[in-house]
Amino acid sequence: MDSAKPMAGGIPMVNIDGARIRRIREEKGLTQLYVATVVGVTTDTISRWENRRYPNIKKENALKLAEALEAQLADIIDHGQPTTVTETPRQEDIPPQPAVPEAKPAPTVPEAPPAPAPEPDAPPTAPAAAPAAAPPRMLRLASQPVIILFAAVLLLAFAGLTLLWWYTGDDGEGQVTAVRTLPAHATPGIAFPVVIEVTNSASKPFSLILKETLPPGCIPVQGKPQFASQENTPPVLKWIGKINGEHAVYSYLAKLRPDTKMETVHHFTGGVTLRSDDNPSIPVSGNDSLQASPFHWADSNGDGRIDDEELLSVYETYGGIEGLHFGKKLIEEIWASKGYRWDPETRTYDILH
Amino acid sequence: MTAKKIHAGAPGLLFLALLLLLSVPAPLRAGEALVSGQYLSGTGQDIQMRITVANPAPTTLIVIQNLPTGTMIDAASPAFNQYDADKGEVKWLLTQVAPGSYTLSLHLSRPVASGQISGEIRYKDPANGRLTNLPVKP
Numbered sequence: 264m265d266s267a268k269p270m271a272g273g274i275p276m277v278n279i280d281g282a283r284i285r286r287i288r289e290e291k292g293l294t295q296l297y298v299a300t301v302v303g304v305t306t307d308t309i310s311r312w313e314n315r316r317y318p319n320i321k322k323e324n325a326l327k328l329a330e331a332l333e334a335q336l337a338d339i340i341d342h343g344q345p346t347t348v349t350e351t352p353r354q355e356d357i358p359p360q361p362a363v364p365e366a367k368p369a370p371t372v373p374e375a376p377p378a379p380a381p382e383p384d385a386p387p388t389a390p391a392a393a394p395a396a397a398p399p400r401m402l403r404l405a406s407q408p409v410i411i412l413f414a415a416v417l418l419l420a421f422a423g424l425t426l427l428w429w430y431t432g433d434d435g436e437g438q439v440t441a442v443r444t445l446p447a448h449a450t451p452g453i454a455f456p457v458v459i460e461v462t463n464s465a466s467k468p469f470s471l472i473l474k475e476t477l478p479p480g481c482i483p484v485q486g487k488p489q490f491a492s493q494e495n496t497p498p499v500l501k502w503i504g505k506i507n508g509e510h511a512v513y514s515y516l517a518k519l520r521p522d523t524k525m526e527t528v529h530h531f532t533g534g535v536t537l538r539s540d541d542n543p544s545i546p547v548s549g550n551d552s553l554q555a556s557p558f559h560w561a562d563s564n565g566d567g568r569i570d571d572e573e574l575l576s577v578y579e580t581y582g583g584i585e586g587l588h589f590g591k592k593l594i595e596e597i598w599a600s601k602g603y604r605w606d607p608e609t610r611t612y613d614i615l616h
Numbered sequence: 617m618t619a620k621k622i623h624a625g626a627p628g629l630l631f632l633a634l635l636l637l638l639s640v641p642a643p644l645r646a647g648e649a650l651v652s653g654q655y656l657s658g659t660g661q662d663i664q665m666r667i668t669v670a671n672p673a674p675t676t677l678i679v680i681q682n683l684p685t686g687t688m689i690d691a692a693s694p695a696f697n698q699y700d701a702d703k704g705e706v707k708w709l710l711t712q713v714a715p716g717s718y719t720l721s722l723h724l725s726r727p728v729a730s731g732q733i734s735g736e737i738r739y740k741d742p743a744n745g746r747l748t749n750l751p752v753k754p
Contacts, residue, residue, distance in 0.1 A: 571738050572738075572747050574678070574709070575676055575678065575738065575739065575740045575747065576740065576745075578676035578711060579674070579676065579740045582676060582711060582712070595709065598697075598698075599697050599698045599707075
């Protein structure tokens with residue numbers, strides 16, 4: 264029952280209600296950046312959609328848009344004007360083209376929705392007139408010292424609470440940090456774990472998008488929780504999540520391509536986008552580089568064995584992540600042995616007993 | 617009169633504040649061990665060590681039992697992960713540790729005298745990630 268209609272080329276299109284989209288987004292405290300990141304378009308595109316420059320968009324994008332707005336598709340469709348599109352219908356998803364007739368760029372479009380007509384039942388806007396119109400009984404009551412004192416105490420309490428809220432309260436997101444834990448080295452072809460811990464000083468739940476860009480020579484193997492999307496060159500992992508407590512852990516396994524040259528260094532980058540924060544992205548700090556090495560990633564000092572401290576470190580860092588298969592069995596086997604050696608021919612570790 | 621009242625109430629308020637401070641539950645006090653170990657049996661053929669883990673518990677423990685070199689082990693509970701007979705060193709790896717008590721037992725092929733054995737518990741302190749070596753004597 265949506266207003267989808269196949270266009271030339273067989274792509275289902277829908278008309279969206281830009282004003283409604285803006286209203287939903289603002290009501291939910293979502294930024295254009297957040298919505299744009301979820302949908303996979305630019306903020307300019309979102310701005311144009313909201314300003315109804317391109318009301319006819321791909322149904323696929325409309326579905327993503329509804330998901331980003333935590334709404335149903337029906338909520339964002341323009342039911343009133345299903346066929347009154349004047350712009351070129353199949354150009355809506357791409358960033359602004361120079362050929363677009365409107366010369367003014369998007370930022371000049373007012374951010375606020377169009378000024379509404381005065382509401383018929385709007386409250387009177389003449390507070391100065393109120394005291395004059397107050398009945399004499401109220402004046403009599405107000406003149407009583409007890410009432411005045413009570414009102415003053417209430418006012419002070421209100422002011423105090425407001426100040427307290429102003430200084431200690433927040434709008435859901437406090438100081439957000441994201442820290443990556445990554446081994447210093449790994450053997451090409453052998454999976455290693457990466458953990459990104461996001462912490463928030465506020466206790467209210469909030470939504471975020473975590474994007475992790477792997478080095479070009481790196482292959483993602485597993486995600487906990489599962490990453491939402493993955494591009495190929497370079498691999499980009501994306502998680503869209505909601506943090507209910509003070510911290511959340513995102514982890515994944517990856518491996519360097521088997522033909523990676525030893526001693527080469529590979530860099531990881533990442534960022535967190537909050538749903539109602541105007542900052543572009545909070546970079547993921549912590550370890551960001553990994554060297555290709557014949558030593559196992561758990562053998563942090565590269566001495567050809569996994570000692571007690573290295574084993575305990577592995578378990579403290581990665582052991583608590585349910586379902587992350589980082590090769591406990593091999594690590595314990597090496598720990599219980601006299602050491603190990605990388606065999607480049609078989610691409611396995613020889614355990615020394 | 618008013619001043620008198622204020623002075624009379626001040627010690628009471630102080631006492632109340634002190635009472636509130638004292639009634640706040642304190643975290644693990646300094647010096648209180650997260651993990652402790654003791655021998656239930658440290659001589660003869662049966663060696664038993666009890667390990668007690670407090671809250672917050674380290675997730676993983678390595679327990680080491682040193683025996684006289686060349687000692688043969690007939691049985692172990694739970695099964696150990698490493699035994700170097702040349703060094704007489706037995707190692708257990710305990711993972712997903714929860715607060716509580718754990719008993720490790722060995723049945724040896726021949727009895728050992730008191731003072732011939734010793735133990736050690738290794739773990740990472742969850743508060744600071746530091747490696748802790750806790751010696752255990754019979």
